[in-house]
Amino acid sequence: MKQKAGWILPNLKEAQKRTKKETERINSYIIPENARFIGINHSYFISTYGCQANERDSETLAGIMDSLGFSKVEDVEKADVILINTCAIRENAMEKVLGEIGNFKRLYRQNPDLVIGVCGCMAQEEGFVDRLLEKYPQVRLLFGTHNLQELPSMLYSVMYEKQRVVRIYSREGEVYENLPVHRFGKHKAWVNIMYGCDKFCTYCIVPYTRGKQRSRYMDEILAEVRELKEQGYKEITLLGQNVNAYGKDIDDQYDFATLLEKVAQIGVPRIRFTTSHPWDFSDEMLDVIGKYENIMPFIHLPLQSGDSKILKLMGRRYSQEEYISLYNKIIERIPNVAVSTDIIVGFPNESDEQFQHTLDVVNYCKFDNAFTFIFSPRPGTPASRMEDSISLETKKARLALLNKTWNGYALEKNKAYIGKxxxxxxxxxxxxxxxxxxxxxxxxxxxxxxxxxxxxxxxxxxxxxxxxxxxxxxxxxxx
Incomplete structure (x- = not known):
């Protein structure tokens, strides 16, 4: 692959840097004059992979496309611009994305003016971008998680200057307010309260793809929630890679418990939040959740492993005992609460005994739901460089046993609803x-x-x- 002038390619080493530089906040959205009407008589299709943060990003992408005059279509065959918003959490996600891009090659042959763009977390990975640029000429636009707001100028360059645009920043990131939004739901809405992550769990690529932890100002969040209530939304979900850490990058006056209470007081019928890290889950949060009926009694609390040594290798900052202690407090202080979790099996060199410790926690907590995965090494993360003596067959067998175990408890919990x-x-x-x-x-x-x-x-x-x-x-x- 030859690097062309003007291309900005991802750099993992740059992406992991953290400084004390204050986060830049941009409150305006300006469409370049030459791009103002490029969407007239054109349509777009967005394909989204991954988490709720990606779904919310796609709503911003759709809002920007609307602002340029494009029309949204549900049939990809009718689109003039296809945007694929990717997720980098699992290796198999890459194969799905590449498969979809391969399927779009037929459309590109039929219409050489078709713009196929790839963005999101996967676009922040060096190896993935190299592969796209070498093997997939139909992809004419590549950008990452830090520059959605530049979509108008990038599209102009692709559509009218016939350039292949690659603009992927590897930096700590900014906070953008007042970007257009096209909400996909009519009664449920996502609200970002923060971006990025500084936890650097050893298996996780998110701190590299999403930048440093950056909290929005509380007034901006509350204004968005009030607007959603006025528009008739019945449920909002507060989003962050680790919502419990909200505000720690601003000052001591900002914390998630305070924000959660102020959001509850606005009066939206249902309030949810995701995702929580056990490390930052405070007693004040528990008090607020228990106090307000419109804060839903549902907690997603990732475990990842039930073994304290594995948790330390993962960089999770809590032990098995501390997790169980927090779980007990949640059950005791939030009436009728349901708890779900995330679990990784087959972390490098996980022993049978260590896996059993995970089953022990599952047997204790009896989770309502669980998202379970075999460890997927993400290039550039510390865990990807660890030697691993555990066979894939062993990992698959453990996953099957884990799923059988938690499925039994999920069914038991659900059966308790019969007759209610x-x-x-x-x-x-x-x-x-x-x-x-x-x-x-x-x-x-x-x-x-x-x-x-x-x-x-x-x-x-x-x-x-x-x-x-x-x-x-x-x-x-x-x-």
């Missing part, structure tokens, strides 16, 4: 059956149910008739 009435915020029809509605309870349980005269965004009282491992079945109670 729950409040469901309706998303719409079930993906599998257009005669059945679906939505979520306060404790984040998926409910499929029958009923009449129901609309997305309604709160519906549902009687639970049956339970499965991953969902509940019921019928709406007629008023």
């Amino acid at each position: 009435t729950v409040t469901v915020l309706v998303d719409g029809f079930s993906k599998k059956n257009q005669m059945v509605f679906s939505g979520y309870t306060e404790t984040n349980k998926l409910v499929n149910f029958t009923g009449n005269h129901i609309q997305p965004g309604d709160f519906v009282e549902v009687y639970i008739d049956d339970a499965k491992t991953f969902s509940l079945d019921g019928h709406a109670i007629e008023k």
Whole structure:
């Protein structure tokens, strides 16, 4: 691959630097004059991989495209611009993205003016970008997580100057306010409260792809929440790589418990947040969650491993005992709370005994839900350089046992809902059956149910008739 003048390529060493430099905050969005109307009579399609932060980024991308006059389409075959917003957490995600890009090659042959752009976390990885530039000429636009706001000028260069644009910054990052947004949901909304991460867990690529921890000012967040309430949103989720650390990069007057309470007082019917790190989970947070009925009794609390030595190698900053102690406080102080978790099996050199310690924690906590993975080495992270004596077959067997274990508890927890009435915020029809509605309870349980005269965004009282491992079945109670 030949590097061309004007290309800005990712640099992992630069991405991991942290300084005491104050975060720059930009409060304006300016469309260059030459790009102001480039979307007229053109359409766009966005494909999103990964977490809620990526979903929220895609809403910003869509908002920028709308501001340029583009029209959003759901059929990729009709798009003039295709943006693929990627996630770098797992290795298999890369193969999915490359497969999708390969499928779009046919569209590019049919329409040489088609703009295929790749952005997001994966675009911050050196190896992935090198591979794209060498093997996938149909990708004419590459940018990362730090410069969504430059999309108008980049698109102009691709569409009208026929350049291949590569602009990926490896830096600590800024905070941008007032960027356009095209909300994908009508009654649920994501609200970023912070960006980036400084935890540097040894297996995680996010601190490199998302930059340093950067909290938004509280007034900006509260103003966004008030606007969403005025627009009729019923549920908001506060987003951050580690929401519990909110404000620590600003001053001592900022903390997540205070923000959470102020958001609750605005009066949106349902408030959620993700993701929490056990290290920063304070007693003040527990007090606020227990105090307000509109803060949902659901906590996602990543465990990653139940073995204290493995946790130390992961850089997680807590022990098995400390995690269990926090879990006990959550159960005791938040009525009817549900708890989900993340778990990695097969971290380099994890022994049978250490894996058993993870099962011990699962057997103790009996999680309502779990997201489980085999360790996926991310290039450039410390864990990717660790020698590993554990075979893939062993790791797969452990994953199967782990899933069997937590699935049993999830089913047990769900069966306890049979015969009870729950409040469901309706998303719409079930993906599998257009005669059945679906939505979520306060404790984040998926409910499929029958009923009449129901609309997305309604709160519906549902009687639970049956339970499965991953969902509940019921019928709406007629008023």
